[in-house]
Amino acid sequence: MTTFRFTVSLPEDVAGPLRDLPPGQVSAYVADALRRRQLVERMQDTLSRAGHRRFTADPAKAAALREELQVSTDVRDEALARLRAEGVLPGEWQPRR
Incomplete structure (x- = not known):
């Protein structure tokens, strides 16, 4: 699998929990979070195409x-x-x- 390196800036409330992760686990944590977000976006897209129009992640x-x-x-x-x-x-x- 090809990997890419990114530099990102995060607000303290988001970055704080990342500091508590074991060394080398930040990438896996972020990858999992992005996969979950992409799944939500795919589901919202599918529902939108079916006629549903109102969503919130909160x-x-x-x-x-x-x-x-x-x-x-x-x-x-x-x-x-x-x-x-x-x-x-x-x-x-x-x-x-």
Whole structure:
């Protein structure tokens, strides 16, 4: 595998934990972080192409967004009943809750 050397400047809050890593482990740590970030970006791209448009990497904001976009139980049940009545869903099918 070909490797590349980079010089980067990081804010103290990001660089601080890197100082605690064993010698020679910073590159592996950064490579893992970049792989995870690239995975997130690929998933977001896939979801965007599927029509989803709102994302955040911040866990608290993600939880708030999920709550904001959550469909009420009444609306969900009404939609499922309509789909069953139209024959789109089998009568015995139940959503995960």
